[in-house]
Amino acid sequence: xxxxxxxxxxxxxxxxxxxxxxxxxxxxxxxxxxxxxxxxxxxxxxxxxxxxxxxxxxxxxxxxxxxxxxxxxxxxxxxxxxxxxxxxxxxxxxxxxxxxxxxxxxxxxxxxxxxxxxxxxxxxxxxxxxxxxxxxxxxxxxxxxxxxxxxxxxxxxxxxxxxx
Amino acid sequence: xxxxxxxxxxxxxxxxxxxxxxxxxxxxxxxxxxxxxxxxxxxxxxxxxxxxxxxxxxxxxxxxxxxxxxxxxxxxxxxxxxxxxxxxxxxxxxxxxxxxxxxxxxxxxxxxxxxxxxxxxxxxxxxxxxxxxxxxxxxxxxxxxxxxxxxxxxxxxxxxxxxx
Amino acid sequence: xxxxxxxxxxxxxxxxxxxxxxxxxxxxxxxxxxxxxxxxxxxxxxxxxxxxxxxxxxxxxxxxxxxxxxxxxxxxxxxxxxxxxxxxxxxxxxxxxxxxxxxxxxxxxxxxxxxxxxxxxxxxxxxxxxxxxxxxxxxxxxxxxxxxxxxxxxxxxxxxxxxx
Amino acid sequence: xxxxxxxxxxxxxxxxxxxxxxxxxxxxxxxxxxxxxxxxxxxxxxxxxxxxxxxxxxxxxxxxxxxxxxxxxxxxxxxxxxxxxxxxxxxxxxxxxxxxxxxxxxxxxxxxxxxxxxxxxxxxxxxxxxxxxxxxxxxxxxxxxxxxxxxxxxxxxxxxxxxx
Numbered sequence: 001x002x003x004x005x006x007x008x009x010x011x012x013x014x015x016x017x018x019x020x021x022x023x024x025x026x027x028x029x030x031x032x033x034x035x036x037x038x039x040x041x042x043x044x045x046x047x048x049x050x051x052x053x054x055x056x057x058x059x060x061x062x063x064x065x066x067x068x069x070x071x072x073x074x075x076x077x078x079x080x081x082x083x084x085x086x087x088x089x090x091x092x093x094x095x096x097x098x099x100x101x102x103x104x105x106x107x108x109x110x111x112x113x114x115x116x117x118x119x120x121x122x123x124x125x126x127x128x129x130x131x132x133x134x135x136x137x138x139x140x141x142x143x144x145x146x147x148x149x150x151x152x153x154x155x156x157x158x159x160x161x162x163x164x
Numbered sequence: 165x166x167x168x169x170x171x172x173x174x175x176x177x178x179x180x181x182x183x184x185x186x187x188x189x190x191x192x193x194x195x196x197x198x199x200x201x202x203x204x205x206x207x208x209x210x211x212x213x214x215x216x217x218x219x220x221x222x223x224x225x226x227x228x229x230x231x232x233x234x235x236x237x238x239x240x241x242x243x244x245x246x247x248x249x250x251x252x253x254x255x256x257x258x259x260x261x262x263x264x265x266x267x268x269x270x271x272x273x274x275x276x277x278x279x280x281x282x283x284x285x286x287x288x289x290x291x292x293x294x295x296x297x298x299x300x301x302x303x304x305x306x307x308x309x310x311x312x313x314x315x316x317x318x319x320x321x322x323x324x325x326x327x328x
Numbered sequence: 329x330x331x332x333x334x335x336x337x338x339x340x341x342x343x344x345x346x347x348x349x350x351x352x353x354x355x356x357x358x359x360x361x362x363x364x365x366x367x368x369x370x371x372x373x374x375x376x377x378x379x380x381x382x383x384x385x386x387x388x389x390x391x392x393x394x395x396x397x398x399x400x401x402x403x404x405x406x407x408x409x410x411x412x413x414x415x416x417x418x419x420x421x422x423x424x425x426x427x428x429x430x431x432x433x434x435x436x437x438x439x440x441x442x443x444x445x446x447x448x449x450x451x452x453x454x455x456x457x458x459x460x461x462x463x464x465x466x467x468x469x470x471x472x473x474x475x476x477x478x479x480x481x482x483x484x485x486x487x488x489x490x491x492x
Numbered sequence: 493x494x495x496x497x498x499x500x501x502x503x504x505x506x507x508x509x510x511x512x513x514x515x516x517x518x519x520x521x522x523x524x525x526x527x528x529x530x531x532x533x534x535x536x537x538x539x540x541x542x543x544x545x546x547x548x549x550x551x552x553x554x555x556x557x558x559x560x561x562x563x564x565x566x567x568x569x570x571x572x573x574x575x576x577x578x579x580x581x582x583x584x585x586x587x588x589x590x591x592x593x594x595x596x597x598x599x600x601x602x603x604x605x606x607x608x609x610x611x612x613x614x615x616x617x618x619x620x621x622x623x624x625x626x627x628x629x630x631x632x633x634x635x636x637x638x639x640x641x642x643x644x645x646x647x648x649x650x651x652x653x654x655x656x
Contacts, residue, residue: 077405080575102594130616240572244408261458295426
């Protein structure tokens with residue numbers, strides 16, 4: 001999860017690497033599905049190594065969706081689709097920050113999901129740790145994210161859905 | 165689309181064959197994702213020939229979902245998820261009838277989607293033809309459904325998303 | 329509940345009378361809130377006698393809403409708001425028919441709500457009686473609707489929310 | 493907007509005063525509608541002076557709703573109803589903080605709504621100012637909130653819906 005229009009070039013570059021790394025492990029990349037920003041970059045990274053990508057779209061058609069989203073869930077529910085993105089994910093990795101992204105982190109915490117804050121500033125980390133306590137983890141780079149996901153999987157066994 | 169609890173054994177048998185036939189053509193089977201009725205049977209049929217299946221779930225977790233749904237979209241929006249199922253589909257095939265199913269057909273017509281009514285009674289066909297006109301087609305068996313989908317694809321070119 | 333753009337002049341006239349009659353009894357008129365069709369006419373009727381009106385809007389702002397909706401619930405969820413209209417109502421009265429209206433009747437039945445079909449044709453009545461059984465009642469005019477609502481209230485005691 | 497179960501006694505006391513003050517000015521109090529926490533207290537305050545209250549409920553029935561919500565909008569959409577609460581409001585006043593509340597603030601900013609943070613700590617204020625810039629205002633007590641609402645109304649003219 002991360003900003004669309006307001007994503008920085010750095011956000012997008014890291015999102016691409018993150019998408020690649022997630023897909024390499026056989027995990028599915030699910031995003032908000034739009035054609036720009038962190039969403040698009042992460043799915044592009046996943047596609048680069050043959051991974052499976054899902055875009056949960058806000059509009060009532062797929063016109064502004066990313067070509068890197070293989071499966072397009074068309075919700076027609078605007079920002080209410082952020083809840084669906086969160087509920088359909090096993091772990092939420094957050095890169096960059098904007099209002100829509102913040103709502104996803106908050107909804108993830110509300111829904112008792114694990115959240116990994118990647119490359120976030122001190123204020124953001126402290127705010128979400130205050131409301132999310134143990135659900136909120138912090139990572140400084142893509143390797144740390146992957147390590148934390150593996151750690152979560154080892155403990156919870158339930159396991160993320162894998163894509164063969 | 166079709167009934168859950170109220171599906172007849174006949175509905176389920178035909179749904180299984182329909183799921184198989186759809187998957188054989190490389191198309192994705194998307195249903196309401198629950199573990200019984202037409203939803204489950206259609207996905208089971210698709211899985212039987214190695215097809216890809218998506219379940220758009222009503223609850224806020226995947227506890228009552230079908231094991232035949234490979235990709236589980238968790239909406240937490242109850243019957244409002246019926247709109248998402250419809251908007252995310254290229255063509256809606258309807259088998260069996262119940263209140264939830266009827267809402268999906270109505271929402272599909274409202275959203276200008278193509279609807280194929282499979283094995284429906286005269287009252288149902290006349291009701292939906294009255295409100296849906298050209299969007300509503302009728303089929304008597306799985307072969308007719310597949311023929312109509314191919315016909316739709318040939319005309320619209322846009323093409324259903326294929327799964328390789 | 330009833331059609332917007334596709335409402336006939338007759339539908340709108342009866343909707344106005346229905347809105348008046350409902351409001352006169354101190355009950356709230358809740359509709360889809362748009363500025364035309366049965367929705368607008370019913371709220372206009374209610375306002376004519378000083379009743380309270382609620383519009384549950386599909387868009388993410390209130391730009392196309394009826395000026396006769398005193399309370400505007402802005403959902404931003406398109407046709408998914410039909411579920412909210414239904415769940416927030418005690419009794420659903422249906423006048424005229426179109427795809428959106430049909431989805432409301434189906435969702436009302438699915439949600440175990442009482443539905444009164446006003447002035448509907450034989451096909452519509454038989455279709456919804458088939459899927460809704462005892463939940464579906466039929467009325468030929470506004471007086472019959474009011475009588476049925478009173479009957480429902482007398483039996484269920486719970487009572488509709490009254491507006492003083 | 494504010495926490496339910498996790499509201500402090502102080503939050504609830506201020507919410508009651510805030511609800512009273514809002515209602516005294518003829519404005520409607522809209523909350524998440526549940527029977528506890530800031531939601532219930534604010535509506536109780538409004539009712540204390542004869543104000544109009546609306547509860548936008550998460551469940552598919554009104555069983556756990558506050559008796560202080562006169563108008564109950566039943567969404568059946570869980571936390572996705574937070575978007576509806578926000579879109580249906582002219583100004584969002586936030587008292588106390590929890591995950592659900594944070595999602596409402598974020599969705600309000602995303603939807604270009606004015607947000608007043610009442611009695612929030614430094615971290616919370618800085619986080620939401622970072623993502624919401626000019627949309628986010630800060631107030632230390634109920635009087636400041638009322639002053640800011642009046643100021644907003646004077647500038648925007650559009651005016652909040654008043655309840656006579």
